[in-house]
Amino acid sequence: MNCSLTTLFKDVRQWIILREMGYFDDQSGILRRYRRERDGWDAHLQRTRDFALQAAAKAERHDSAIVLGSGWLLDVPLKELSAMFGKVTLVDVRHPFSVRCQARKLGNVELQTCDISGFAMPVYRYVRKYRNKRQPPVPNIIQPQGRLELSGYDFVFSCNLLSQLDILLTDYLLRFFRFDEATVITFLREVQRLHIESLPKQRSCLVTDFEEKTYAANGVELGRKPLVYHPIIGRTDACRWRWLFDSAMTYYPDKKTSFEVLAVEL
Ligand SMILES: C[S@@+](CC[C@H](N)C(=O)[O-])C[C@H]1O[C@@H](n2cnc3c(N)ncnc32)[C@H](O)[C@@H]1O
Structure with a gap:
């Protein structure tokens, strides 16, 4: 089989797995x-x-920027970044059609499609290997593969992605295994740590939700849940705000949900 066919099969297989x-x-x-x-x-x-944008303006060089978790570009100032940097790379597991069009129009925007955490395929393989075993090993044995190399970029923007990286993995694992809370937290802590450590110092910024709050319809607070398990949430120089995520009570039935958000330069 020639090389491009092999790559195509690998890409299609990966696409099916990520969808699942x-x-x-x-x-x-x-x-x-x-x-x-x-x-x-x-x-x-x-x-x-x-x-x-204010973090990007401080970059020492303006040749290249990369946005991790670009999605629908709801929270990405793409036009401005494209004017500021020689080249902008958007990274996500999938780039919607509207984003592909915007990228093409701007001319200096390229799209990279991959799993930023490096854990998706290893988690999938772990599930296949152990799903019928009585006592699977703890998921902390799972090693990431093919993670992104970010050291060559002048500016790296981790864009409301951090808590997503582990939620999708742990939700998938919990479809097949009954791990206790401590085991799940140990695993997601590692996914988060590796992501934060992959961001080059003095050239990166990170925006993420770090705590979930739920409220009754009358506004009385019902509960809080940490979403990020890393000392970064204690940074005293961080900007913080609240994101009113779900007022229609569809994320959790009969509850409104908001997230506390943190933005830091690294
Ligand atoms: C909460 S959204 C952030 C909002 C996004 N910038 C937008 O405007 O739609 C997180 C984005 O990260 C992407 N994502 C989540 N996990 C990912 C992973 N492991 N690798 C690459 N992209 C991922 C999702 O597909 C989604 O587009």
């Missing part, structure tokens, strides 16, 4: 929810864009 793991539904869900929840989302999206 819920990556594409999750991305489509983001746009659907945004359309329903625009009023609560717009301030958060604008603050994310503003934060990224």
